[in-house]
Every structure is written in structure tokens, then in C-alpha cells.
Amino acid sequence: MLLIRAHEEAAVALQGAGKAGGTCTAVGQEASAVGVVMALTENDQILTNHRSIGHLLARGADPRRTMAEILGRQDGYCAGKSGSLHISARELGVVLTSTIVGGELGLATGVALSRKMLGQPGIVACFFGDGAACEGRFHESLNLAAVWELPVLYVCENNHWQAFVHRRETMLVESITAHAPAHGVESNAVDGNDVEAVHDAASAAIAHIRKTGRPYLLETVTYRLRGHYEPDDQSYVDPQELAHWRARDPILLLKRKLDGEGVLDAAGQQRMEQRVRRRIEEAVGFAEANPYPSLDALTTDVYA
Known part of the structure; x- marks a missing residue:
């Protein structure tokens, strides 16, 4: 979670300095990404959306290559062609990142159908x-x-x-899982800012899928602490709501828990943060030194 947070903050800084395009961060949602992805196996595939960096890094993506992709450089995961919003990494089982709202939903269903018809192992996480x-x-x-x-x-x-619209303006139900029974789908909602709770819920859901071969809807209730798209001053957000969720920052919650249980004290946490900072600094340095793709790469990997 620290690595994801540091990567997001570095991408925001690069955008602010005019070195990168805009990006949609998922600051505050790290527990959801880590808790779910760490419950998957190497045979499983992932389809994600425009707030994807947490899913990629939790899956084991090299931050040097994700950062290079954000800067449009040739050694990025998509050779600099995807920016921050469309990264795919076949070697990690990350099929695609879709910026079309809901686009990954239909595609994930198609990928799962393909896997079933071909008799391939594993599940699809969307x-x-x-x-x-x-x-x-x-x-x-x-x-x-x-x-x-x-x-x-x-x-x-x-x-x-x-985007800039609160969910209470667009839906009357409190939980997305309320829709699942109508489709005959099992579901569960979990505190998306508690990484251990997310991991437990995801593990149970995945076990259900592997046993039955049927879909499952997991809702992780979380909050994005930055705006929709960088730069965004969040002037449309209720300050009290934002303050409430900042106090429930998933990294802060886990730090307190680990410290209270004597698992990782403040000094240990500081060493971990320093390691993460060095790793992200190395990633930014790698990306900035990496060349842009050559002109002859303009039409490679383009399909019609």
C-alpha cells in the first residue's frame, strides 16, 4: 500500500511539473487493491479501470515500467502508448485497463467465457x-x-x-450488492479501507467461485482522497465528509493496528517508507532517462 501511494503521489508531482499527462489516482483505495489482488493466483486474470495503478503494483508490476509508461517512454508496459489510463501487462495477467465507464465489465465476462470454452484454469477479476x-x-x-x-x-x-457527482445523486440503494440477488449472484460488502478484511472477503469469494464456477460480486466500500482527475481541487466535496474519510485512510489504519499489536513500530514503519521512497525515486529516474519510442513504432501493435 505504501508503494502504491508513493507511486500515485510521484505521478501527481510529475503532472504538476508538466512532465506527464493528467492521471486518475486511487489515493485512499489502496487496501481494496491490495486485499483483492493478493488473494488471486498466477492463473487468474485481471481487467480494471482508469484507477488501475494499485491493481498493477499489487500484481507485481515493476514501478520503473509503470512510471515509464506514464511518461510515454519505450520501456513502459505498452511501449509508451497507453499513458496512465490504459496499461495492460500480459505477463502479469492484466488483460486491459478500460477508461470507458463499465467497459471492463462486458469484456471481463467475455474473457471468462473464453477461458471456460478453452478449459483454462483460473478466474477473472474485474x-x-x-x-x-x-x-x-x-x-x-x-x-x-x-x-x-x-x-x-x-x-x-x-x-x-x-467523477464530480456523488453516488447519492445517482442511486437510491446504499449498497451495490443490493442488485446481485436479482441476477442470482452471491455477494458481499466489506470495509474497503481494512486491507485484512478485504483480503478475507476476497479469499472467501474466490473460493466460492472456484468451487461453483459461478460469478460473485464483492463490494469494497472505500473513498478516493484526491479529485477525479489531476489537477482537481475537490471544491465540490463536502469538507466534513472528506475529513471523515481522511481519518480512515487505509494506510493510517493499518499503521495503528500493526503498532498496537507490536508487529511493526514507528521506527520499522519509517524504514519501510524510506525503502519505498528510494524505489519510487529510482523508478522516476529510470523513466525520465528512458527514451521515447521511435517514429517507426507508431503503427506497431495497432490492430484494425
């Missing part, structure tokens, strides 16, 4: 937000996955904000 849960594709995807008995873990990272 990350989306509460905004995508308001799209028709959400219901279509869950319905088809249930009817076709597909091994999909649908993970709704409910961060309360759909």
Missing part, C-alpha cells in the same frame, strides 16, 4: 467503480455471467464519487 454500477452493462454482464456460469469476481470499489 474492478469497477460505483459509477459503472449505474450503467446497463453492469446488469447485462452479471446476468450473462450467472446464466452461463462464468468464473468472474466482480469487484465494485465503491469510492462514493462518480
